[in-house]
Amino acid sequence: MRNGIRWSALVLAGLLGCGEAALESQQGSVQETAQVSQKLSASGRPGMGATVYRDAGGAPIGTTFRVWAPEAQRVWVKGSFNWGGIELGNESNGNFSGDVTGAGHGQDYYYTIQNKWGGYQDRKDPRSAWQTNSTSDSKILDHGNYQWRDSGYSTPGFNEMVIYEMHIGTFVDSAGGNPGHWQSAMTRLNHLKELGVNMVQVMPVMEFPGDFSWGYNPSFPFAPESVYGHPNYMKEFVDKAHQNGIGVIFDVVHNHYGPMDLPHTCFNGDCMNANGQYFYTDGRKSTPWGDTRPDYGRPEVRAYIRDSMMSLLHAYHGDGLRWDATKYMRTVNGSSSTDIPDAWRVFRSVNREINQNQAWKISIAEDFGAGDAITNDATSDLDGGGGFDAQWAGEFVHPIRSAVIAGNDSARDMNAVKNAITQSFSGRHTARIIYSESHDEVANGHARVPEEIWPGQAGSWAAKKRSTLAAGIVMTSPGIPMIFQGQEFLEDGYFQDTDPLDWYKNDVTYSGIRTLYRDLIRLRRNWFNNTRGLRGKHVNVYHTNHTNKVIAYHRWENGGPGDDVVIVANFSGTYFDSYNVAFPRSGLWYARFNSDWNGYSSNFGNTATLDTNANGGAKDGLPNSGNIKLGPYSIVIFSQ
Numbered sequence: 255m256r257n258g259i260r261w262s263a264l265v266l267a268g269l270l271g272c273g274e275a276a277l278e279s280q281q282g283s284v285q286e287t288a289q290v291s292q293k294l295s296a297s298g299r300p301g302m303g304a305t306v307y308r309d310a311g312g313a314p315i316g317t318t319f320r321v322w323a324p325e326a327q328r329v330w331v332k333g334s335f336n337w338g339g340i341e342l343g344n345e346s347n348g349n350f351s352g353d354v355t356g357a358g359h360g361q362d363y364y365y366t367i368q369n370k371w372g373g374y375q376d377r378k379d380p381r382s383a384w385q386t387n388s389t390s391d392s393k394i395l396d397h398g399n400y401q402w403r404d405s406g407y408s409t410p411g412f413n414e415m416v417i418y419e420m421h422i423g424t425f426v427d428s429a430g431g432n433p434g435h436w437q438s439a440m441t442r443l444n445h446l447k448e449l450g451v452n453m454v455q456v457m458p459v460m461e462f463p464g465d466f467s468w469g470y471n472p473s474f475p476f477a478p479e480s481v482y483g484h485p486n487y488m489k490e491f492v493d494k495a496h497q498n499g500i501g502v503i504f505d506v507v508h509n510h511y512g513p514m515d516l517p518h519t520c521f522n523g524d525c526m527n528a529n530g531q532y533f534y535t536d537g538r539k540s541t542p543w544g545d546t547r548p549d550y551g552r553p554e555v556r557a558y559i560r561d562s563m564m565s566l567l568h569a570y571h572g573d574g575l576r577w578d579a580t581k582y583m584r585t586v587n588g589s590s591s592t593d594i595p596d597a598w599r600v601f602r603s604v605n606r607e608i609n610q611n612q613a614w615k616i617s618i619a620e621d622f623g624a625g626d627a628i629t630n631d632a633t634s635d636l637d638g639g640g641g642f643d644a645q646w647a648g649e650f651v652h653p654i655r656s657a658v659i660a661g662n663d664s665a666r667d668m669n670a671v672k673n674a675i676t677q678s679f680s681g682r683h684t685a686r687i688i689y690s691e692s693h694d695e696v697a698n699g700h701a702r703v704p705e706e707i708w709p710g711q712a713g714s715w716a717a718k719k720r721s722t723l724a725a726g727i728v729m730t731s732p733g734i735p736m737i738f739q740g741q742e743f744l745e746d747g748y749f750q751d752t753d754p755l756d757w758y759k760n761d762v763t764y765s766g767i768r769t770l771y772r773d774l775i776r777l778r779r780n781w782f783n784n785t786r787g788l789r790g791k792h793v794n795v796y797h798t799n800h801t802n803k804v805i806a807y808h809r810w811e812n813g814g815p816g817d818d819v820v821i822v823a824n825f826s827g828t829y830f831d832s833y834n835v836a837f838p839r840s841g842l843w844y845a846r847f848n849s850d851w852n853g854y855s856s857n858f859g860n861t862a863t864l865d866t867n868a869n870g871g872a873k874d875g876l877p878n879s880g881n882i883k884l885g886p887y888s889i890v891i892f893s894q
Contacts, residue, residue: 291330294352296343302561303381303476306358306396317357317394321379322554324348324531325370325522333363333391348554359396369523378517380532380558383565384485385477388463388515392477397569400489404496409573409614410452412643412684413789416729416775417503417736418451419692422459422482423466425739427754433465434754436487440494445760447498449742449768450775454495455503455576457693459488460562463515466751468693470578471543472507473515475562492571501573503616504566508559508600509582513544532558538594541582550583550596560604567608567615574616575608577601580640581623588623598640602632605641618687619645629680639680644734647686650674654690654727658720658887659706663826666803671825672795675731675807683732683791690724691738693749701748702741712746713764715857719887722770722849723823726889729774730809730821732793742771770854777847777891784893785846787811787819796836796874802826804884808838808876815839815894822882823889829861830884836876837868843880843892850885861885866892 299307299318306314319331319342329350330339335357342350357363365377378385382392423433426442446454458469461477469479478488492502511518511532518532519525528535532548532555539545549555566572577583583600586592605617619642621628630639653670660666679685689695696702701709703724704717711717721744728735739745743760744767747753760768777785790811797806803826809819818838824830837843844865852860863883870879884890 291339291341292336293341294343294354296345296349297351297353299353302349302557303379303383304357304363304392304394306394306398307353308398312398314358314396314398316353316355318351318353319357319363320349320351321365321381322348322531322558323350323365323367323522324554325524326350326367327370327372328368330366331363332366333357333394334361335363339366357394359394359399361394362391363394364391367521367523371523373523375523377521380474380517380521381476381561382461382474382517383476385461385474385480387480388461388473392517395485400486402489402493402571404493404571407496407499407501409501409616411614412616412734413791414779415453415501415616415734416451416778417453417455417687417734418446418449419455419457419689419736419738421457421468421693421739421749421751422479423751424749424754426757429754433481433751435482436491437483440491442757443494443498443500446495446500449772450779450781451737452499452779453501453503453573455505455574455736458505458507458578460507463512468751469505470507471512471514473512474517475506475508475511475559476565489570496571502571503574503576503618504570504572505576505578506563506566507578508548508562509579510541510543510546511548513546516546518546538586540586542587547582550594550600556596556600556603559600560607563604564607567612572615574618574643576618576620577642578620580619580621580628580642584624590623599635601628601640601642602638603635605643606632606635609641616643618642621645622648626680629682629685642685644685644687645679646692647677647679647688647733649677650686650688650731650733651690651692651695654724655695655703655706657825658690658703658724663803663828666825668798668800668803668805668825671727671805671823672798675727675795675805676793678732683793684734686733687736688728688731688733689736689738690721690728691741692736693738696738697749702746704744705746705748712744715855716887718744718767718855719849719858722767722854723825723887723889725771726774726821726847726849726891727823729778730788730807730819730889730891732791732809735775735778737771743768764855766854766856770849773847784816784844785819785891786817787813787893790817796876797822802828802830804830804833806835806874810838813838818894820892821889822884822892824884824886827886829859829886832881833884834870834873834879834881836873837878837880837892838876839894840868840878841894842867843894845882845890846893847891848885848888849890850888859885861888863888863890 383395384393426438427434461474583597628640632641704712787810795807868878873879
């Protein structure tokens with residue numbers, strides 16, 4: 255940044271709600287410069303923000319600047335190319351624009367705005383695609399400056415996805431010093447490939463104040479977080495993930511911005527008795543995180559949100575979006591009685607565009623309250639559901655966590671487990687994201703599942719057995735399964751943005767638990783072509799033993815050998831030497847997975863759950879049955 259933002263009396267008064275008390279315009283250097291600066295005609299080229307343009311041969315020759323500043327009298331762009339200022343042409347629609355020859359990649363810039371009262375103020379670009387930090391001048395980013403190498407990659411189908419939620423700042427880092435970054439995260443992509451996940455969902459990575467954050471306080475929704483590295487490193491991460499067969503989902507935040515270090519605030523110089531034209535100025539402005547809910551009723555703000563998302567899907571080759579807290583977009587305070595209909599226009603228009611142009615890319619809502627409405631099809635921008643492909647399933651995670659965290663077997667509710675397995679949204683098994691750990695569920699007063707099972711003893715037998723039982727239910731239930739970083743090697747405590755993963759646990763201490771997760775993920779993805787049903791839409795929970803805390807269910811896509819899968823889960827500490835289980839077909843059923851194998855942990859019981867012949871009579875509505883051994887707090891998977 256040059257010397258910081260120079261706030262005029264108008265802006266300061268507006269921030270204090272003083273309105274026209276700020277009619278004293280800023281005199282001096284800004285006004286004098288404006289009087290002698292170059293003036294451009296409005297640009298005929300497309301694009302908002304700073305867009306590099308090229309000659310016929312593809313060489314960059316300049317930058318088009320276009321900024322939305324309704325009610326401004328005049329606007330100048332200033333930067334490394336001309337600190338004296340270049341006046342932009344007025345398009346008479348709220349936008350000011352101009353083509354600046356010689357302005358290019360990496361150069362700093364900012365705007366000077368003359369407001370409707372004649373005062374002046376400097377502003378960073380709300381559409382800035384590159385920031386040195388959250389208070390610096392904006393920088394021109396030429397997206398053509400990166401050479402992609404992922405042309406052979408294709409995003410997996412929704413029914414084949416296994417998601418790994420990741421926080422770039424803590425994924426690969428050492429305690430103390432700066433957070434981790436894109437380049438450090440790339441060093442462990444081989445771990446994810448070996449684990450078998452084929453999608454990573456990165457927690458928000460757009461510019462936020464400071465260096466340490468979960469990312470849910472973005473200041474610049476178009477600019478990658480500077481502490482994580484150059485924007486091209488973000489592209490390289492996606493590129494290399496694709497080269498490893500892994501897609502990337504970006505977590506985006508449009509329920510509020512900031513609230514600190516926002517370039518949008520009072521952008522015109524008129525705060526409108528709130529925070530200016532980007533935000534609601536009535537009671538709808540207020541969120542649990544500040545008075546910065548975007549004004550979804552303004553088409554320019556809807557376009558701003560749309561463009562930031564399309565940048566991630568196109569310029570950064572993202573494979574999907576996860577929309578944070580959509581409940582606080584569609585309502586004022588989370589209650590249906592405080593509905594914000596304008597937000598549904600945002601949902602529908604963006605999701606319809608994705609479906610029309612890149613239907614293989616997934617759009618996920620974190621909502622917890624709208625039910626089917628959020629994942630029902632959007633028939634138009636003004637009608638139908640939200641058009642999301644999937645939503646996070648609180649109906650799954652909470653009963654499953656409760657069932658394994660409860661201290662006594664008698665407290666485990668098998669009906670709740672059954673309902674969690676069978677629940678769905680909008681009649682589509684891929685319309686829900688299922689998990690036992692996420693960034694929300696392992697913080698905010700909660701902890702990692704092993705930690706909650708036995709605080710301070712996350713490496714204990716009970717914590718290992720019951721947390722992996724929950725993971726087994728995740729990987730064998732209908733839905734798109736997700737795990738949170740470090741879950742696969744029994745990370746303990748609770749998530750903090752200053753506490754990096756302990757990779758020694760993966761490499762040494764709990765490498766067997768990591769292997770357990772790998773085996774589950776491979777079966778979920780039908781790695782060996784003998785568990786196809788785990789990707790299918792069908793489920794039948796046919797056995798619920800409330801006394802002994804055992805549940806069994808059948809998964810299938812089309813049925814038959816290699817497709818039908820039977821899962822038996824023991825939610826008790828009891829060992830069963832001979833437990834009678836129903837099967838949908840007669841003949842030999844192979845034990846594909848047994849979480850009690852002592853190869854996963856030396857203190858596991860190594861129960862001999864072997865291949866079994868389903869030669870017994872009908873049971874639980876299925877035609878055949880057989881006896882198996884079943885270890886405590888264990889899950890076993892059979893197929894033919």
